[in-house]
Amino acid sequence: MVCKAQRQNEGVNDDIDDLIRLDLFRRQIEIRHCEQRAYDLFLQNLVKGTSHLSLGQEAIASGFATAMKEGDKSFCTYRGHAHTLARGAPMHAVLGELMQKDCGLMRGKGGSMHLTDVDHGVMGSYAIIGAHLPIAVGSAWRAQYLGDDDVTTAFFGDGTTNIGAFHEALNYAAVFKLPVVFVCENNFYMEYTPISEITAVENPAADRASAYGLESILIDGNDADVVYRTAQAAYAKARAGHGPSLIECKTYRHSGHSRADPGAYRPDGELDDWKTNRDPIKIYRARLKEFGISEDVINEIDAKALAQVDEATERAKASGFPPANILATDVYADGGWAWRN
Amino acid sequence: MAELTYREAVAAGIAQEMERDERVAFIGEDIARAGGVFKATVGLLEKFGSKRVIDTPISEEAILGAAMGAAMTGMRPIAEIMFSDFLAVCWDFIANEMSKSRYMSNGQLPCPLVVRTANGGGSRFGAQHSQSVENWAMMIPGIKVIAPSTPADVKGLLAASVRDDNPVIFFEHKSLYATKGEVPDGEYIDKLGTAKIVRVGGDATILALALMVPRALQAAEKLKVETGIDCEVIDVRSLVPLDTQTILSSVAKTGRLFTVEENPRLCGWGAEIASIVADEAFWDLDGPIVRITTPHIPLPAADNLEDLALPDAARVFETVRKVMG
Numbered sequence: 031m032v033c034k035a036q037r038q039n040e041g042v043n044d045d046i047d048d049l050i051r052l053d054l055f056r057r058q059i060e061i062r063h064c065e066q067r068a069y070d071l072f073l074q075n076l077v078k079g080t081s082h083l084s085l086g087q088e089a090i091a092s093g094f095a096t097a098m099k100e101g102d103k104s105f106c107t108y109r110g111h112a113h114t115l116a117r118g119a120p121m122h123a124v125l126g127e128l129m130q131k132d133c134g135l136m137r138g139k140g141g142s143m144h145l146t147d148v149d150h151g152v153m154g155s156y157a158i159i160g161a162h163l164p165i166a167v168g169s170a171w172r173a174q175y176l177g178d179d180d181v182t183t184a185f186f187g188d189g190t191t192n193i194g195a196f197h198e199a200l201n202y203a204a205v206f207k208l209p210v211v212f213v214c215e216n217n218f219y220m221e222y223t224p225i226s227e228i229t230a231v232e233n234p235a236a237d238r239a240s241a242y243g244l245e246s247i248l249i250d251g252n253d254a255d256v257v258y259r260t261a262q263a264a265y266a267k268a269r270a271g272h273g274p275s276l277i278e279c280k281t282y283r284h285s286g287h288s289r290a291d292p293g294a295y296r297p298d299g300e301l302d303d304w305k306t307n308r309d310p311i312k313i314y315r316a317r318l319k320e321f322g323i324s325e326d327v328i329n330e331i332d333a334k335a336l337a338q339v340d341e342a343t344e345r346a347k348a349s350g351f352p353p354a355n356i357l358a359t360d361v362y363a364d365g366g367w368a369w370r371n
Numbered sequence: 372m373a374e375l376t377y378r379e380a381v382a383a384g385i386a387q388e389m390e391r392d393e394r395v396a397f398i399g400e401d402i403a404r405a406g407g408v409f410k411a412t413v414g415l416l417e418k419f420g421s422k423r424v425i426d427t428p429i430s431e432e433a434i435l436g437a438a439m440g441a442a443m444t445g446m447r448p449i450a451e452i453m454f455s456d457f458l459a460v461c462w463d464f465i466a467n468e469m470s471k472s473r474y475m476s477n478g479q480l481p482c483p484l485v486v487r488t489a490n491g492g493g494s495r496f497g498a499q500h501s502q503s504v505e506n507w508a509m510m511i512p513g514i515k516v517i518a519p520s521t522p523a524d525v526k527g528l529l530a531a532s533v534r535d536d537n538p539v540i541f542f543e544h545k546s547l548y549a550t551k552g553e554v555p556d557g558e559y560i561d562k563l564g565t566a567k568i569v570r571v572g573g574d575a576t577i578l579a580l581a582l583m584v585p586r587a588l589q590a591a592e593k594l595k596v597e598t599g600i601d602c603e604v605i606d607v608r609s610l611v612p613l614d615t616q617t618i619l620s621s622v623a624k625t626g627r628l629f630t631v632e633e634n635p636r637l638c639g640w641g642a643e644i645a646s647i648v649a650d651e652a653f654w655d656l657d658g659p660i661v662r663i664t665t666p667h668i669p670l671p672a673a674d675n676l677e678d679l680a681l682p683d684a685a686r687v688f689e690t691v692r693k694v695m696g
Contacts, residue, residue, distance in 0.1 A: 103444065136477040146476040153443060154480055158467050164436020165443070165468065172441040175396060175422070182440075195463075198430035202437065205428065360478040361513050363536030369512070370613040370647075371564065 044321070046255055050096060051321065052331065054254040055314050057092035060335040061112045062311055064121055067339050068111065068128055072289050076347070077128045081142040084112035086252075086284035089310035090215050091116040093257025094183060097265055103153045103169050103182040105162040108143035109215075110155030113185050119147040121342035126349055133349035137356055153182075160186070160195030163212065167203050170210035170274070181268040183211045189220030191234040197241075200276060204242040207273035211264045214278045215251060221287045222295050235278035244276050251279025252310040255317065282308065373556060378548040380522035381411040381487070384529030385449060387558060389419050392447060395533055396423045398434055399451025399487075408453055409489055409548050431457055435464035435486065439538075442484040443472065447533060455490040455504045455542060462507075469538040470513030485532045485539045490518065491582055491633055492665075492681050493546035497672035503633035503665070505580065506640045508540045509610045515563055516610040518542040520584035522552040524608060527561025535563060544581040564612030568621065570604035575627035575695060578618065578644060580607045583631040583682060590687035597688075600695050602629075610640050618644060619652050626657035629691055631682050636667040663690050 046054075065085045071077045084091065087109075095116030098104070106113040114124055119135060127134030128142045135147050143157040153169060156162035166184035173180050190196050191214060203210050214235035218225055231237035236248040247264075250256050257279060264275035282304040286293035293301070318328055361367035375383060389395045397415060399407075403426040406413030416424045427434050431452055438450035452458055458465060465486070472480040492501040508516045515537050519525045525543065532539040569584065570591050579587035584606045591602040603621050607614070622628050628648055630641030645660040663682045671677055 105440075136475060136479070139477045140475040144475045146479050148476070148479040153440075154472060154476060156468070158463050161432075161436065161463055161468055164430075164433045164464070165440040166436075167433060168437035168440020168442070168448075169444045170440070171437050172444045172446050175441070176394075176445060195432045195436065198428070198433035199436065201428060202430055202433040206425075356477075360473050362515075363473065363481060363483070365478070367512065369611050370615045 046258065048321065048323065050258070051318060051323070054092050054096050054258060055318060055328065056331050056335065057095060057116050058088040058254060058311055058314060059332050060121070060338065061088040061091060061115050063336050063339040064115055064124065065111060067343055068125065069285065071125070071129065071343070077142070078130050079141050080288050080290070081128060082109040082288050083285045084109055084283070086304065086309065087215055087217060087281045088112055089254040089257050089314070090185070090213065090251045090279045090281060093254045094213060094261045097258050097261035098151070098183070099180070101151065101180040103151050103166070103180060105153050105166040105169070105182065105184045106145065106155040107162065107186050108155060108157040109187065110145050110185070111142070114145040114147060114152045114155065117147065117150040117152050119145070119150050119152060121338055122345035123147070125342050126346040129346050130351065131346055131349040132352045133346060138352040139356065160190045160193035162186070163190070163195050163199035164202070166210050167199050167208060170203065170208035171206065173209050174206070179269060181209045181211060181265050183213060185213045185215060187220070188214060188216040188218070188225040188234045190214070191238060192229060200242040200244070203274040204244060207271065209268035210274045211261070211268060212274065212276045214276070215281055216278055217281050217283045219287065222291065233278055235276055239276045242276070244274065247275065247277045249277065249279055251281035252308050252313060254310060254314050372553040374551050375522045375554045376548065377522045377525055377543070377550050378409060378411040380525035380554055381529065381543060382414055383554065384526040385412065385415060386418060387526070388530055388533040389415070389423060394445065394447045395449065396425070396446060397449045397451070398425045398427050398437060400427055400429055400453050402426060402451050407451070409545060411543065411548060412451070431461035432464060435461045435469070438484045438486070439464060439469050439482060442482045443480050447483050449485045449487060449533065452486060452488040454500050455488040456499050456502050458488060458504060458507070465508065465514065465540065466511050470511045474513060481536060482538045483536045485529070485541050487541045487543060489545040490542040491544040491546055492670050492677055493582065495672055495674050495677060498669035501670045501677070505542045505610060506634045506638060509640055509643070510638070513538070515539040515612065516542070517563060517608065518544070518581045518610065519608060520544070520547065520581050520606050522550070523554045524561060526554050527559050528563065528608065530560040531563050534560065539563070542581065546582050564609050564614055566608055566614035566617040567606045568603060568617065569606045570602065572601035572603040572625070574601045574625055575603070575629060575691060576618070576621040576625045577602050577604045577629045577631060577687070577691070578607055578641065579604060579631040580640065581633065583633055586682065586684045587631045587687055589684035590691065593684065593688050594691055598692055598696070600691060602691065607640070613644070615647055619648065622648055622652045623655045626655055627695065628656065628660045629687070630662045631687055632662065632664040633681060634665065636664045639664050658694065661690060661694055663687055
């Protein structure tokens with residue numbers, strides 16, 4: 031299948047402003063360093079529980095977040111660190127939550143799989159496959175109902191396309207023409223199993239789009255420019271009242287499914303090929319140079335991102351664990367947990 | 372006071388809240404044009420229009436997800452799940468999502484919504500359209516669970532549920548839809564978390580919920596007339612929050628406790644209350660706590676078999692008479 035966004039802009043590729051390109055790079059490199067740090071902290075036993083990294087998938091989070099406006103809503107999965115960071119959530123609070131510290135986004139009450147930062151439009155990360163798609167539909171219904179201008183985006187993996195909630199959400203959003211964008215990050219593996227072996231169609235999201243009267247959109251998810259353009263088009267469509275989009279982004283995760291998974295099921299050489307030839311950071315460094323941005327400027331952004339991660343790491347390490355007195359807060363809207371008098 | 376049916380009270384409660392607050396909208400299967408399969412929402416579409424009263428696909432996950440996403444971002448939706456049995460196909464949204472979003476996000480994600488559903492047996496619908504599943508909901512921290520027995524309580528508690536800032540699961544009893552009762556005129560709002568003493572008595576306390584309330588009352592009258600045993604009957608109304616003070620005070624007075632539960636035996640709501648009373652009012656008790664429940668079986672369709680399964684006034688009468696005799 032030909033990538034529509036690429037084809038439209040073939041040979042042009044100069045439609046994106048330099049400042050936006052720098053922003054796209056900054057977001058990607060911040061995520062790369064922060065996710066690498068999360069992995070290192072896990073090896074030091076400082077990240078508890080589990081974690082699902084987006085190493086190798088940074089272009090998707092960055093492309094969409096850069097195309098979003100303030101007030102737009104993001105709904106993420108347990109692989110949601112990248113999307114949370116891309117919206118501008120404080121890095122120390124993201125790492126702090128992974129380390130289950132008091133400085134964490136949710137003070138350690140949610141953990142790695144549930145990153146939430148409403149102030150930055152991150153309306154939660156959801157760890158039951160598919161659940162957040164209908165919830166994102168509800169957020170979009172609210173925008174339509176109240177006349178709000180924001181667009182809601184739900185990010186999810188290829189495995190989600192085989193669960194019922196995906197199909198319910200797509201149909202519902204299409205029927206009511208809701209301003210929601212569904213973004214499938216197809217990294218080729220549903221946890222430990224190749225998605226192609228357990229899905230009836232070749233492209234798990236794009237090939238299902240026609241079932242909901244939607245355009246089939248399949249893009250290179252490792253090229254931030256392509257992602258950004260596609261996101262812009264989808265957001266413009268949504269804001270114009272023309273309903274939802276379903277976008278499948280081909281990508282590859284450099285790590286295993288979760289911290290417990292070394293990814294041994296992948297054929298020899300596959301990971302190396304993606305890392306060498308299709309790494310979003312490498313692609314984007316080359317792109318910046320192609321447009322005359324100097325190596326010094328690129329390296330400076332890179333170094334600044336790393337310094338930011340270092341600072342955030344120290345801040346998170348220095349934070350205490352959450353106090354016992356928040357154990358039972360915010361179960362109910364009165365702030366407490368009382369279920370009886 | 373006007374006399375309304377239980378089903379008319381549903382529509383009246385929704386209408387009252389939709390008139391008051393633009394953020395309240397109502398979604399569900401066949402709730403708008405058809406007025407609901409139980410005709411409990413007749414007239415709402417005509418009154419409020421298709422922007423606020425919306426027929427959805429048969430997509431229970433999408434219905435609850437849509438309500439939740441809207442609630443998290445500024446609306447106060449009401450969602451209908453046609454039969455409470457169908458909650459099982461969207462249980463993720465009750466058990467994992469709406470009940471936990473506030474806690475997991477450390478208070479960032481509120482979820483003020485109401486899930487209305489037709490619960491309970493007596494309609495000869497068989498095992499997948501007749502269950503009493505209020506005890507499923509009671510087990511989950513983070514939601515409120517309401518089950519009214521009269522038209523007035525339907526309107527007042529439904530209004531209170533819409534105004535509550537938490538997710539509320541509102542169990543209407545499908546065998547009560549045709550019953551009638553006085554409902555206060557004008558704006559009427561009740562209080563969640565309050566049980567109601569519906570018959571005062573000094574010899575034994577009988578707790579009941581929804582359809583079991585009129586049956587317990589009928590048994591209590593017969594017990595008084597035929598045996599002289601004077602029962603206090605409490606309509607629990609609200610499983611979460613649970614009004615334990617009303618229950619404990621009654622037990623302190625009567626010394627005996629019976630529960631009449633439509634849910635199957637294991638982990639029914641009465642079991643939790645029995646545990647509380649055993650812990651906190653053991654020395655007030657003059658005898659064992661007795662639970663009268665549906666046996667631990669799926670419900671049959673045949674009317675004679677379903678009648679055998681559900682607790683009725685005769686079984687309550689016999690049980691209390693035997694235990695107290």
